[in-house]
Amino acid sequence: MTSPVLVPILGDQLSRSLSSLEGRDPGNTVVLMMEVWDEATYVKHHKQKIVLIFSAMRHFADELRAEGFTVDYVKLGDPDNTGSFTGEVARAAERRDPCEIRVTESGEWRVQQAMEEWADRLPCPVTICPDTRFIATHAEFRDFAEGRKHLTMEYFYRAMRRKTGLLMEGDKPVGGDWNYDAENREPPKEGMNPPPAPKFEPDAITQEVIDLVGKRFADHFGDLEPFGWPVTREQALEAADAFFAKRIEKFGPYQDAMVHGEDDLYHSMLSTSINIGLLLPLELCERAEAAYKKGTAPLNSVEGFIRQIIGWREYVRGFYWHQMPGLAEANELGATRPLPEFFWTGETDMRCLADCIRTTCEDAHAHHIQRLMVLGNFCLIAGVDPKQVADWYLAVYADAFEWVELPNVAGMILYADDGRLATKPYAASGNYINKMSDYCGKCRYKVSKKTGDGACPFNPLYWHFMDRNRNRLESNHRIGRIYATWDRMGEAKQGEYLESAEKFLDSLEPAREGWARN
Numbered sequence: 032m033t034s035p036v037l038v039p040i041l042g043d044q045l046s047r048s049l050s051s052l053e054g055r056d057p058g059n060t061v062v063l064m065m066e067v068w069d070e071a072t073y074v075k076h077h078k079q080k081i082v083l084i085f086s087a088m089r090h091f092a093d094e095l096r097a098e099g100f101t102v103d104y105v106k107l108g109d110p111d112n113t114g115s116f117t118g119e120v121a122r123a124a125e126r127r128d129p130c131e132i133r134v135t136e137s138g139e140w141r142v143q144q145a146m147e148e149w150a151d152r153l154p155c156p157v158t159i160c161p162d163t164r165f166i167a168t169h170a171e172f173r174d175f176a177e178g179r180k181h182l183t184m185e186y187f188y189r190a191m192r193r194k195t196g197l198l199m200e201g202d203k204p205v206g207g208d209w210n211y212d213a214e215n216r217e218p219p220k221e222g223m224n225p226p227p228a229p230k231f232e233p234d235a236i237t238q239e240v241i242d243l244v245g246k247r248f249a250d251h252f253g254d255l256e257p258f259g260w261p262v263t264r265e266q267a268l269e270a271a272d273a274f275f276a277k278r279i280e281k282f283g284p285y286q287d288a289m290v291h292g293e294d295d296l297y298h299s300m301l302s303t304s305i306n307i308g309l310l311l312p313l314e315l316c317e318r319a320e321a322a323y324k325k326g327t328a329p330l331n332s333v334e335g336f337i338r339q340i341i342g343w344r345e346y347v348r349g350f351y352w353h354q355m356p357g358l359a360e361a362n363e364l365g366a367t368r369p370l371p372e373f374f375w376t377g378e379t380d381m382r383c384l385a386d387c388i389r390t391t392c393e394d395a396h397a398h399h400i401q402r403l404m405v406l407g408n409f410c411l412i413a414g415v416d417p418k419q420v421a422d423w424y425l426a427v428y429a430d431a432f433e434w435v436e437l438p439n440v441a442g443m444i445l446y447a448d449d450g451r452l453a454t455k456p457y458a459a460s461g462n463y464i465n466k467m468s469d470y471c472g473k474c475r476y477k478v479s480k481k482t483g484d485g486a487c488p489f490n491p492l493y494w495h496f497m498d499r500n501r502n503r504l505e506s507n508h509r510i511g512r513i514y515a516t517w518d519r520m521g522e523a524k525q526g527e528y529l530e531s532a533e534k535f536l537d538s539l540e541p542a543r544e545g546w547a548r549n
């Protein structure tokens with residue numbers, strides 16, 4: 032092969048339709064895939080996340096080879112591995128003497144900065160292609176954001192519905208409404224029996240990676256086994272089939288429900304496959320729409336699922352690129368408390384938090400409302416430092432990449448971005464968790480007790496949060512009215528809340544160094 036085109040493919044770019052591969056002739060293309068130390072440790076990812084990415088990369092490399100591509104695959108243990116994308120692309124450029132390097136833009140700011148320097152460092156032209164797996168372009172998001180202080184997701188979502196034609200009748204939304212969220216807030220029902228998402232038995236490739244991760248990343252958070260995430264497109268399609276056959280019908284109504292020990296409920300469990308490229312967001316939305324048209328899933332479930340993907344997922348990606356690099360530093364509420372140690376050990380008597388951390392540790396996954404209203408709500412009302420919270424979320428979830436994790440953490444849960452993403456902080460007392468879950472009944476704390484020994488800590492923390500952020504939040508039309516309730520309580524009652532909260536906060540043990548970063 033004379034002077035081929037070199038196509039580096041990153042661990043979250045495992046799609047055959049990737050823009051850098053589009054139309055490439057296997058005969059004059061060398062694909063480069065790199066397992067590198069920097070990526071595996073820039074935060075100390077959950078062990079299963081590393082297994083997922085390395086195993087999926089190795090399987091994808093084999094699929095490309097079967098198509099006739101030459102694949103340069105650098106394994107983590109290769110003796111000359113430099114440990115970085117830039118180092119490995121430079122080495123490959125020396126080996127292969129390419130006429131061009133063609134790469135798809137990175138999902139993360141950090142990597143994109145490095146990529147943009149390749150052209151100056153490498154001996155051939157570098158083309159960075161847009162990531163066409165996303166539905167909205169960066170320019171479309173910029174146009175949407177221009178001149179708005181609050182970047183309300185709903186308006187962006189409607190533009191995406193119009194762009195894709197999903198659930199549209201001409202220019203009107205199917206059913207007459209754009210959003211059926213009001214029908215999607217059912218608490219869990221006694222005897223609910225959701226069929227679990229399929230788990231996939233590790234094959235020889237995955238087992239080899241499991242052994243590698245067990246040896247090289249033993250001090251990273253999380254259980255290594257059992258490992259059951261889809262690592263090929265074929266497996267991911269099987270997981271999608273199971274969702275569309277058995278769970279989408281009730282996805283909508285029970286989207287916000289939480290049940291102790293039930294990790295999947297009616298959620299799709301497809302985020303890892305979408306984020307690393309095994310499934311495409313649009314193909315899943317089209318399948319959801321088809322289920323509605325066939326009558327196998329109701330509109331509220333289908334619209335809810337499509338909104339999560341072409342609404343929230345696309346929106347947070349646009350928001351990330353629009354707000355970076357400042358978003359990583361944002362801390363509008365001035366929160367400085369260290370993340371508690373129990374986020375890493377799960378050792379807390381708060382039953383809701385303990386269960387969400389358990390599933391995080393066992394599966395590298397927790398569903399949305401656990402991430403938002405239990406873990407996130409706690410970090411918000413306890414005033415935990417946004418950087419420590421972001422490191423935790425980025426490290427512990429198998430689907431976590433900064434472009435999707437950071438807007439959810441800084442914007443959605445912590446209000447650290449001054450309300451650009453969320454119109455109000457999602458702060459809640461124990462009452463909300465009790466309504467939407469079965470956690471409280473067997474908890475050591477009493478959810479109905481507001482202050483003092485044995486009171487649910489979410490109750491005083493909620494008022495402590497509201498009180499200490501009064502200057503910022505009182506003028507917010509969605510939350511400001513709550514201060515009338517606070518004022519009516521009178522000083523003695525307020526004092527009890529504040530004292531209980533402070534006593535609890537003082538009892539929190541800060542996380543030891545070394546959990547999230549080396």
Ligand code: FAD
Nearest residue numbers: 298299300301302339343344398399402403430431436439
């Ligand atoms: P489902 O409930 O079945 O939803 C379907 C799909 O919609 C998901 O697979 C996902 O692709 C998309 N989606 C839903 N909500 C969101 C959202 N808020 N932002 C972006 N996409 C969304 N999702 C990630 O993919 N990676 C993350 O790192 C991540 N971090 C999060 C951090 C916090 C603090 C919060 C509140 C949410 C975060 N989410 C993240 C969003 C959401 O929790 C997960 O996408 C979801 O739990 C994945 O499980 P699922 O595939 O079963 O999702």
Ligand code: DLZ
Nearest residue numbers: 041042043065066067070071137138139
């Ligand atoms: C998350 C991750 C990990 C753990 N390891 C690798 C790796 O060794 N090689 C690779 O190509 N990608 C890895 N990834 C995913 C990258 O971090 C991700 O592709 C970039 O951050 C861009 O989003």
Ligand code: SF4
Nearest residue numbers: 381383461471474487
């Ligand atoms: Fe969580 Fe409070 Fe309920 Fe316990 S009582 S499970 S701490 S909300």
